[in-house]
């Protein structure tokens with residue numbers, strides 16, 4: 001059987017087949033790497049603000065009254081109770097006096113006793129900047145209990161991380 | 175909207191297929207083997223992946239160098255394997271998506287096909303997950319981009335307390351443990367994909383999982399050529415202290431990634447989740463009107479199993495006899511799998527027009543067009559013909575429009591599928607001189623809507639498949655042309671040629687040695703017993 005007069009000659013069909021296989025690998029080869037995608041413009045750098053930090057316990061410990069104790073099962077009659085709920089963490093990041101980010105990070109967990117976590121990216125122009133990070137992790141404190149400021153120079157495409165670790169003294173810029 | 179898309183897509187596919195048929199012929203037409211090609215690429219991915227894994231260094235420090243070693247020092251084998259692994263994965267996405275589009279536009283996803291469609295949907299996610307996961311392992315700049323972006327994307331879901339993306343904050347944060355997990359996944363996800371692919375084709379009998387040889391050779395050869403011309407290479411070692419700003423994306427796998435920079439992560443989740451949900455619901459949007467399914471009549475079923483052998487959808491099962499007839503088995507149709515194609519009826523030796531009309535009830539029959547009705551319609555249509563080129567054309571609901579042929583002075587009869595016609599009908603109308611010749615048509619060859627109808631018809635007439643067309647039937651009085659829906663003109667032309675041939679042949683005369691016992695070559699014992707009893 002023949003399919004269309006043009007392709008009657010066997011060799012013509014083989015050439016056409018080769019052309020279609022060629023088209024197939026051209027499509028594969030091309031879209032496998034192109035067109036290139038510009039994820040971050042060449043004159044920009046990236047600030048990543050990210051940490052995971054448990055806020056201070058929300059309230060102080062208190063003693064249970066005798067009536068309260070009597071209502072509990074015997075094996076749970078402990079006089080001093082400390083609330084498990086932690087303070088939300090309030091965070092502010094400013095660059096060159098301009099606010100980049102401000103949020104109240106709610107602690108994880110059903111009883112809000114876990115860590116407060118943030119992960120944010122901020123593409124910014126490369127070059128010199130003044131960066132200020134402030135944080136409050138205790139509802140009983142006014143203002144901020146951790147602050148760090150620095151002049152930084154960002155190279156194009158540089159990743160600058162603003163991390164936080166209370167044990168090593170607060171904000172970590174690197 | 176869905177309908178419009180379907181119509182446009184259908185026209186597009188039919189055009190493309192016609193072009194490919196001209197070049198490859200219908201047997202090797204790649205568009206008729208998209209599922210099988212996807213499997214082929216999967217095998218290439220698995221084989222090349224096993225080779226790469228032997229040399230792959232599983233630590234985050236060593237991974238990049240080991241891939242570089244494969245690419246450059248061992249380019250002649252490792253490099254080619256890497257390229258094959260990459261390009262076959264890309265090709266998998268290409269053929270899978272075309273396969274999906276084709277099943278959709280040709281309306282092969284609703285009704286009895288719902289199972290294949292539904293099980294196909296998670297395959298998409300698994301293919302993409304495998305590929306994206308694979309890019310991660312090279313630990314070059316692309317891997318870095320994929321790692322950071324994917325982690326951020328997954329973090330949008332409230333799954334983990336600690337954001338996954340914190341693993342990729344900067345060079346100091348990266349942990350080898352996480353990297354090992356990824357490698358584990360790169361074996362686990364494809365294995366799961368393999369398992370689910372098997373489920374995907376489980377309900378189809380004789381699924382075409384391998385492309386025909388010629389197509390397979392051509393496809394593999396072109397992958398090797400591509401691997402030599404454009405070897406897959408890395409894009410520089412990952413460095414998390416630097417953004418991978420310009421990336422050569424693999425658009426087959428990562429086409430949605432640029433969306434992350436335009437929309438929110440949540441937006442992309444909603445988009446992909448929505449598409450997935452839509453795909454999953456599509457077989458019921460709207461649902462195909464279920465047609466009555468094939469019905470077994472135990473009084474006429476001798477348990478020969480031919481319907482079981484020929485059903486393209488595994489809808490017939492043979493079970494131990496439930497009545498008192500002296501046969502071991504009987505046929506049973508599973509209604510939820512039945513496509514109402516009637517191919518089982520065409521296979522049933524009791525569906526013979528030589529039987530008297532009054533008691534013509536075959537072992538299995540379609541209520542919407544019974545064998546008795548086919549016999550009556552055939553005789554009525556043939557009776558209107560005159561001359562020495564009287565032809566009856568049997569076609570199907572998915573092929574060319576038979577009404578247009580009727581105007582040319584032939585008898586026509588549309589069946590659900592051409593293989594719903596028992597071969598004994600050809601014998602009957604020719605040797606009883608109801609017509610001078612029979613012309614069969616239907617879907618395009620290689621692309622039967624009911625998968626196996628054309629194949630079975632050709633094999634039955636060619637004496638290769640039970641029930642055979644008896645040898646005494648002169649084959650020059652039978653012709654076929656698989657026109658599909660788009661080749662009505664060629665069909666008409668073929669038909670005219672055939673009628674010309676019939677006029678030259680003159681009327682049918684019974685050969686002298688036409689005793690039925692004479693053609694035992696085509697008949698095994700079972701058939702002869704049955705047909706003899708019926709004649």
Ligand code: HEM
Nearest residue numbers: 209210212213274277282283290291294295297381382383
């Ligand atoms: C890894 C990806 C896939 C592979 C390897 C694959 C392979 C196959 C194969 C070999 C067949 C049998 C074809 C035949 O014998 O006629 C098939 C049928 C089918 N596939 Fe897929 N498939 C894949 C993905 C999909 C997807 C994503 C969908 C749609 C959501 C899909 C929908 C279907 C349908 C509806 C059929 C039934 C066709 C019929 O009954 O005629 N497949 N597939």
Ligand code: SF4
Nearest residue numbers: 485512513515516518
């Ligand atoms: S009508 Fe078709 S799908 Fe249904 S049992 Fe018969 S052969 Fe199988």
Ligand code: SF4
Nearest residue numbers: 475476479481522537
């Ligand atoms: S082909 Fe007919 S006789 Fe044979 S098992 Fe099926 S229904 Fe019964």
